[in-house]
Amino acid sequence: MLDERDRDIIARLCGDLGEERRPFLAIAEACGVSEEELFARIERYRAQSILRRFGAMIRHQRAGFAANALSVWVIPEAAIAEAGEKIAAIPEVSHCYQRPPLPDWPYTLYAMIHGQSEVECHAVAARIAAMVQVTDYQLLFTRREFKKTSRQYFESPSDMPIA
Amino acid sequence: MTLLSPLERAVLNRIQYDFPVASDPYAVLADALGASAEAVHAAVLLLRERGIIRRIGGSFDARRLGYVTVLAATRVTPxxxxxxxxxxxxxxxxxxxYERAGAYxxxxxxxxxxxxxxxxxxxxxxxxxxxxVVHALPAERIFKLRVDFQVREDGDA
Structure with missing residues (x-):
């Protein structure tokens, strides 16, 4: 369980560590704990899989991924688990989720594909199609990025999930 | 396209997955990368300044923190x-x-x-x-959720 101090620490860790040479010291001080206590709590968040990763968030486009496509696949319910695992193993795929179909939208498996070009993304999709033996799919290329941020958690009293 | 130095590339490859949670994180990185702590710190500051690093921080599991998430598919007049x-x-x-090609x-x-x-x-x-129209598409199963990517070793990054 998370106490009030945990929520305060997590709220700060969602932000940017800053440019200091010893960046955790300021966070520890602001939260009223020692650095050691802060590190112990962060390790606990990791162990409990609350914290997925602590690291640098980089800009994909500037780091060389020129084409990004949300690929959507029509896969029967019985085959989804196997297909999902296979697609998840592909390095060019960053996210892979099962989602419900819509009346005019039969797709149930969603996988984000990243490549240096649209051609490269199509090639990855063709590989997936052959692997999972599905021909009904679409690549929804990213045309414009309107927003891409990290969520700030526990920032205000009105933004607290009911425990 | 932005050209990265070998040290910048090595630093990015390491810290996008794991920035050391330690009192002197740049000294920990320096040991691992075979550079001085000052050089690693300077490289990170420069990568920030160039906008390649957006932020250094935690990526938390929204669901485990008690939050609810959804993907919304929307159709809007262009x-x-x-x-x-x-x-x-x-x-x-x-x-x-994101704006995407397609029916939504x-x-x-x-x-x-x-x-x-x-x-x-x-x-x-x-x-x-x-x-x-706006449709809510909650995740029914998560097969993969990875936040970032290896910076390529070849060519311009």
Missing amino acids: EMIEAVAERINAFPDVTHN NLWFTVISASAARIAQILEAVRQCPGVE
Whole structure:
């Protein structure tokens, strides 16, 4: 369980560590704990899989991924688990989720594909199609990025999930 | 395209997955990368300045923190898409918002403290001029969720 101090620490860790040479010291001080206590709590968040990763968030486009496509696949319910695992193993795929179909939208498996070009993304999709033996799919290329941020958690009293 | 030095490349490859949680993190990185702590710190500051590093921090599991998430598939009249995107972006609960090719042309993700709050946001979007339809697509199963990528070793990064 998370106490009030945990929520305060997590709220700060969602932000940017800053440019200091010893960046955790300021966070520890602001939260009223020692650095050691802060590190112990962060390790606990990791162990409990609350914290997925602590690291640098980089800009994909500037780091060389020129084409990004949300690929959507029509896969029967019985085959989804196997297909999902296979697609998840592909390095060019960053996210892979099962989602419900819509009346005019039969797709149930969603996988984000990243490549240096649209051609490269199509090639990855063709590989997936052959692997999972599905021909009904679409690549929804990213045309414009309107927003891409990290969520700030526990920032205000009105933004607290009911425990 | 941005050219990265070998040290910058090595630093990015390491810290996008794991920035040391330690009193002197740059000294820990220096040991691992065979450079001085000062050089590693300077490289990170420069990567920030160039906008390649957006931030250094934690990526938390929204669901495990008690939050509710959804992907919204939206169809918007093309002339109105910018105005609608702006309205959607104004919600702090919205983390990603992309225009995509296809029958649904605006896709955004919402992370909220409750399902009721998500319903409220989607309803507000439905009321925006130009919005034809908004569908909530919750994740039923997660096969993979990876935040970042290896910076390539070859060519321009």
